Amino acid sequence: MFVDYSTLPEDAKVWVYPSSRKFYPTEIEEIEQKVKTFVENWKADDENFKASYQFLHNRFIIFVADVSETTITNADIDASVSFILELQETYKVELLDKMNACFKQGEFVQYKELKDFKKLVKNKAVTGKTIIFDNLINNKEDLENFWEISIENSWYNRFL
Known part of the structure; x- marks a missing residue:
């Protein structure tokens, strides 16, 4: 229902x-x-x-x-x-690849393949303070509290 x-x-x-x-x-x-x-x-x-x-x-x-x-x-x-x-x-979109990185740049949401995201981190185009979407969350509480978080507070921090 x-x-x-x-x-x-x-x-x-x-x-x-x-x-x-x-x-x-x-x-x-x-x-x-x-x-x-x-x-x-x-x-x-x-x-x-x-x-x-x-x-x-x-x-x-x-x-x-x-x-x-x-x-x-x-x-x-x-x-x-x-x-x-x-x-x-x-x-004509990809919806099932959760291992790509979705993050905010200003008011815009970017979608990058993980290898390209790693290059952005290396080149300091994104920082630990950049807001990223953790699309691997499992429940509503996590959606509301931990979906949009800084890279430094997410599992993506391993790339910093």
Whole structure:
């Protein structure tokens, strides 16, 4: 069942899908509608399942699901990945590569392959204070508190 994001508990499961590019203004409404429709129908036969999504910075699609009263099966995960693969194909973006670095430069979000990100660190184009998105987070509490953090406070600090 689709619910308002704010009603989900702090330990709700989170999946972050970073886009390799910012979505165009002409795409955003359509993508949000597709994501909402998917979440509304995801595990529709399970009345205990509560899920929502966030669409942030016109670049990140985030699924959030309360798994306290139900379980997420491999089939459920497969359904979500299939949906994400469809979005990738339709909009010609990469959404499943979580090992690329997403970080802020001013008000803009950058997406770089890890090898290019390492070069930026080496050349001091990004510093320990640069805000990075940790797309490997697992729950709503981490999304709200540890998703956008400085490089020096993230696992990316090994590249400093």
